[in-house]
Amino acid sequence: MTRRFRSVTLGTYRVTGGGFVTSNVAVSLAGYAGRDPIILLAQSAVGSFDTPARAAASVAANQLTVVVRGYTLTCRRNGAQGNLPRPSPSPSG
Numbered sequence: 001m002t003r004r005f006r007s008v009t010l011g012t013y014r015v016t017g018g019g020f021v022t023s024n025v026a027v028s029l030a031g032y033a034g035r036d037p038i039i040l041l042a043q044s045a046v047g048s049f050d051t052p053a054r055a056a057a058s059v060a061a062n063q064l065t066v067v068v069r070g071y072t073l074t075c076r077r078n079g080a081q082g083n084l085p086r087p088s089p090s091p092s093g
Helices: 037-047
Strands: 008-016 019-027 053-060 063-068 071-076
Touching: 037 071
Parallel strands: none
Antiparallel strands: 008 019, 019 053, 053 063, 063 071
């Protein structure tokens, strides 16, 4: 049985030309003991944002593409956006 314990819960990011850099990324202790290859791949991709990680990001129409450490995450908007406050970049430091 494989347990994966990587789930991004907090951290900071800094906008760079063509993307962003993450830092101070923490993980939760929530585990996954299953064998679904899609879930395991997604966990590995999200886990690649550990400190520090430089990610390239681009937006085209309703699609956000993020490339980080050999993974390509493609996100497509599906429906209307929720009424959420706009995020702001982490302070430089």
